[in-house]
Amino acid sequence: FHHEPPTKRSRVSDEGSVSRDNLDETIRVSKRSRSPDGEGSGSPAKRLRLSDSESPSPSAKDQFEAKYEQKDQLGKGGCGSVYGGYRRADNLPVAIKHIPKENVVWTDTDENGQQLTIEVAAMLKLQTESADSVGKSAPISLLDWYDFDQEQILVLERPVPAVDLSQFIENNKEPLQENQAKTIIKQLVDAVKHLEDTNIFHRDIKPKNILIETGSEIPRLRLIDFGLSCFTNTEYEDGWFYGTAKHAPPEYISECIYEAGPATVWQVGVVLYEMLHESLFDSRKLLDNELRIRTDLSTDCKRFLKSCFCMSPGWRPTLKELQCHPWLL
Incomplete structure (x- = not known):
């Protein structure tokens, strides 16, 4: 199904957000113009996407919990929190990133017409450019992502050690x-x-x-x-x-x-x-x-x-x- 695009929201790094007059935090500055293509040009590869954004769907959360085991928090920043964990099927170490919906920026759609966040779209594009990139490319690979009512969850490759x-x-x-x-x-x-x-x-x-x-x-x-x-x-x-x-x-x-x-x-x-x-x-x-x-x-x-x-x-x-x-x- 197709998501109606939510209002674009500001994003901050772990240092926060500021105006031009206060450069002790994170920068946000408007460009004078956008390119004709806009953000998100280059359609990423088709990927499985679980969502319960139309209505609460315990089955989506059940599927996430059935596939992954979440452990201790690894870090927290302005955009969300990251936890360690494992994929239950093979004990593959993963990082599980929780992003509150108010911090999500939507930018692109996949081949099914479902809207993607900039983070998901960028990582999928990198993986499309580098086939079989999990564990082989410099950028960390995206394994799965889930949209819930209040947050988005990204499941990422986690190199150990x-x-x-x-x-x-x-x-x-x-x-x-x-x-x-x-x-x-x-x-x-x-x-x-x-x-x-x-x-x-x-x-x-x-x-x-x-x-x-x-x-x-x-x-x-x-x-x-x-x-x-x-x-x-x-x-x-x-x-x-x-x-x-x-x-x-x-x-x-x-x-x-x-x-x-x-x-x-x-x-x-x-x-x-x-x-x-x-x-x-x-x-x-x-x-x-x-x-x-x-x-x-x-x-x-x-x-x-x-x-x-x-x-x-x-x-x-x-x-x-x-x-x-x-x-x-």
């Missing part, structure tokens, strides 16, 4: 070694370049939204939380900009405008900075010369980092150029 990059850095007790950071950044640049090629803008790349699989000698990077993402088939992203305020690029701070590519490059720099320094990154502090890049890093590493932090977005390298940077070769 793994920690988010913030915890990985904290567990290290000191900034990462340059070679460790290089291994992670190389994977991150490849991952966000793939998103760009698929016309998906994550919008909130940061250590908390990066998982590091720790079960092998070489840490493997996985991207999580596409709840603030959007589709873009033009140079400027469509609709609204959401992200972590302290990571806002200078063009947003000064002019309330940004481009998807240069903004992502800035966020790559944020991730690298936080891996190599003891202090957390803050764009305003960098602009005020209160943050310094370590002088003991290699010349190529410093050049890579400084290029990500060029004040003018036009002077920043593209993601493709970052892939070919001497530091990563």
